[in-house]
Amino acid sequence: MKPTIAAFPATRLRRLRKSPAIRALVGQSVVTPGDFIWPVFVRDGEGVVEPIASMPGVNRLSVDKVVEAAREAHALGIPAICLFPYTDPAKRTEDCAEAWNPENLSNRATRAIKDAVPDLAVMTDVALDPYSSTGHDGFVVDGEIVNDETVEALVKQAMSQARAGADIIGPSDMMDGRIGAIRNELEREGFRNTLLLSYAAKYASAFYGPFRDAVGASGALKGDKTTYQMQPGNSDEAMRLVERDLCEGADMIMVKPGMPYLDICRRAKEMFGAPTFAYQVSGEYAMLAGAAERGWLDHDRMVLESLTAFKRAGCDGVLTYFAPVAARLLNG
């Protein structure tokens, strides 16, 4: 598009900003509660609301409290909630078997939410890090994060989530071939309508720190995730990953982190036109919520501006810890 413009004063671009009415007319990108997927942290117990120090305002919730949160999300017009378990360290093992235990926290929370609020979509996370003694998303053999053996485990994990009633399965592990393998098994077992939202372009980012605290994986993690997550400077590789995952049967794709990678969102949306999501991750939340807490940022304006930016970049929706706060602001 090449904007055509008359010379000043025939064109005064400030005319288009002169009043709330005119600004409303020419407004382009808007964010609504319908754009949000709300990530929540689940832990054992009952009646537990446990604050996470590096994420002010975010808590680990026991299953009964997650159900309350789900009711709240639904009432606010948020279409989906995404579950991340904080697994008891005693259940973190080398074989990661807790990941496909039908009675694990994530599966119990999924069933409880689908019972209480059937219209709310439940998204679950596929990766081994909350269950592994190494803190890695895959199995570690002689220092290597092994791909194909991990994919077999991820398929088992995804199937246990589908059986528990998850609507959207979100593989966040970055192994090769996992989308196709999970899609095949879902079809084979008759889960024709289970969606796959692939963490397709997931970067090896410093912005995941608070999340790793929240799920208790930071202490365990040896080394880094650079052999499976992307290096921050790459953009073409993100397009290849998105294309690959769509061809393997992903219904929707994600870019992660969010705000530092809006160029990737725009490029992926323009190139493939698939439902595109971004994850405004824990470190982005910590940075923004932490600054607002100190009075360095205007909290409400910052929240809505940061979320509008995702829509402007071409995203269809955004995973954000601000979801309930933002929905309340938007609902007035």
Ligand SMILES: NCc1[nH]cc(CCC(=O)O)c1CC(=O)O
């Ligand atoms: N499977 C791991 C996973 N799933 C979601 C996040 C990060 C989310 C956030 O930071 O909010 C991570 C962290 C990681 O890759 O180490």
